[in-house]
Amino acid sequence: MQTIVFAGAGSMAEAMIQGWVKEGVVSPKSIHIMNKSDRQKLNRIADAYGVQIVSDSLDVVKVADCIILAMKPKDVIKGMEALAPLLQEHTAVLSVVAGISIATIENSLGKRPIARVMPNTSATIGMSASGVSFNEQIDASLKQDFMTMLEAIGTVIEVEEDKLHAVTAVSGSGPAYLYYLVEAFEQAGVKYGLSREVVRSLAVQTIAGAAEMLKQSTEEPTELRRKVTSPGGTTEAGIKALEENHFKDAIMACIHDAEAKSRELAQSE
Ligand SMILES: NC(=O)C1=CN([C@@H]2O[C@H](COP(=O)(O)OP(=O)(O)OC[C@H]3O[C@@H](n4cnc5c(N)ncnc54)[C@H](OP(=O)(O)O)[C@@H]3O)[C@@H](O)[C@H]2O)C=CC1
């Protein structure tokens, strides 16, 4: 794609740009960024990755091959209203906006090729876990282009659009849950005499190691857990405490509420 315009230049846009530029999948010359008002942020991103800033005339939007919607859900309807008159018939849309349906995008921007994606911020280092749905206007070649772009920032799974709510709850928001876990490890480790740096390093390597085991091993998580848990040992005591404190219920509630929020955002369009 020759001309890609990010409408929205926040955390998610920057993560994707960084991933694409680092992987060399999209040339920085092809990437143009715009936002609502934060000029300083545009300058910083342009300097950091060599991408272009959309001029006030919005001329580049008129020749864009692809517009990437990367605004907050509350801003997207207004944002699309401004973009709609500028788009050409062939201009494709890739949206990362949580909870905003393909039908809503079609209503605002017309029937055109649309990919609705739920990535996560690990796109920054090529490690996103993304879900994607396409509308019927996408042909095989464009679908392949989008898949290539998304694979450059991590793994991608095509799902029915309705399932993107669950994808959002699990992997879109997922990095935040794991960062929260590390915060909790740090708080607990410091209480028992370790420095924050030491706990951070132990926790991060433990999570990375366990993630890699899950990837490389054919064993189920329950079996891998069993191998850590010596009868009458420390892990058993730790897991018992997690059970007594309703760990699984907390995770169920977390995914339930995040999924419901995604549906609520879709309703309030
Ligand atoms: N952060 C994450 O982990 C993930 C986010 N998402 C989705 O990505 C989207 C963006 O999230 P995130 O990057 O975190 O949000 P940010 O708040 O970091 O960025 C939002 C961007 O949108 C811009 N913006 C607002 N209104 C307009 C407009 N009318 N035209 C152009 N740009 C506009 C803002 O500009 P300004 O700064 O000038 O106000 C800002 O650059 C959300 O819809 C979210 O659901 C999806 C997956 C993961």
Ligand SMILES: O=C(O)[C@@H]1CCC=N1
């Ligand atoms: O919190 C949010 O709404 C966005 C969507 C997934 C991750 N961040």
